[in-house]
Amino acid sequence: MLDQQKKQRILIVTSVAVERDAVIAGIGEDERFTFLIGGVGPAAAAASTARALTEARYDLVVCAGICGGFVGRADVGSLVVASEIVCADLGAETPDGFHSVDELGFGSARVPVPDELAEQVEQAMLQAGLPIYRGQILTLSTVTGTAQTAQALAERMPGALAEAMEGYGVAIAAQASGVPVLEIRTVSNAIGPRDKSAWRIKDALEALQKGSAVLREVL
Numbered sequence: 734m735l736d737q738q739k740k741q742r743i744l745i746v747t748s749v750a751v752e753r754d755a756v757i758a759g760i761g762e763d764e765r766f767t768f769l770i771g772g773v774g775p776a777a778a779a780a781s782t783a784r785a786l787t788e789a790r791y792d793l794v795v796c797a798g799i800c801g802g803f804v805g806r807a808d809v810g811s812l813v814v815a816s817e818i819v820c821a822d823l824g825a826e827t828p829d830g831f832h833s834v835d836e837l838g839f840g841s842a843r844v845p846v847p848d849e850l851a852e853q854v855e856q857a858m859l860q861a862g863l864p865i866y867r868g869q870i871l872t873l874s875t876v877t878g879t880a881q882t883a884q885a886l887a888e889r890m891p892g893a894l895a896e897a898m899e900g901y902g903v904a905i906a907a908q909a910s911g912v913p914v915l916e917i918r919t920v921s922n923a924i925g926p927r928d929k930s931a932w933r934i935k936d937a938l939e940a941l942q943k944g945s946a947v948l949r950e951v952l
């Protein structure tokens with residue numbers, strides 16, 4: 734939990750400008766927050782976040798934006814808050830299936846989120862009447878685009894609610910600086926066959942704005 738007695742500095746990282754603008758519109762004037770457009774994908778997000786963390790002191794890093802939701806687990810238009818941030822494609826494909834770097838003994842594809850903080854965010858959103866789910870948010874370098882890949886991913890990651898492209902990069906940079914990390918997103922599309930016309934980006938950005946207003950009260 735953040736120390737409410739001292740002035741906290743919070744870095745919010747989004748991948749693109751429209752996400753950043755939605756977050757700023759929700760948070761409003763609040764000098765505790767710094768907003769960073771970190772770029773698309775885990776590498777750009779990690780590099781941008783790491784640089785920001787060398788330029789100023791922060792008490793919390795938040796990765797925010799839109800995402801794809803697993804069908805039956807996180808509906809389009811809802812919010813998701815990460816219980817854990819997991820890089821789902823960091824590992825090796827083998828004849829026995831996918832093995833993560835954790836199983837291979839080369840570090841970890843998972844970064845924890847402070848439980849109490851995720852719980853507080855979830856409860857505050859629910860009290861504000863916003864639909865929210867708490868569970869793993871996956872990071873992938875490639876947007877899932879077929880029913881087969883979506884099904885395989887859902888089976889391999891039964892605790893996953895959503896996928897996006899930056900969380901793990903932001904989280905690894907925060908972890909390397911000893912700063913806690915949170916990931917919060919709104920669902921713009923169902924994970925599955927690629928149909929960009931079905932992405933509800935406007936709705937997801939509106940939900941991101943509403944969620945950000947609540948986030949300001951929690952942090």
Ligand SMILES: O=C(O)c1cccc(C(=O)CC[C@H]2O[C@@H](n3cnc4c(=O)[nH]cnc43)[C@H](O)[C@@H]2O)c1
Pocket residue numbers: 748749772773774798799800801802875876877896897898899921922923924929
């Ligand atoms: O058209 C595409 O397939 C595409 C490829 C790369 C980026 C985008 C974006 O819209 C950038 C914004 C941001 O959105 C996140 N996002 C949203 N839905 C998904 C998804 O189903 N799977 C993975 N990521 C998703 C992601 O974090 C992007 O950076 C579009």
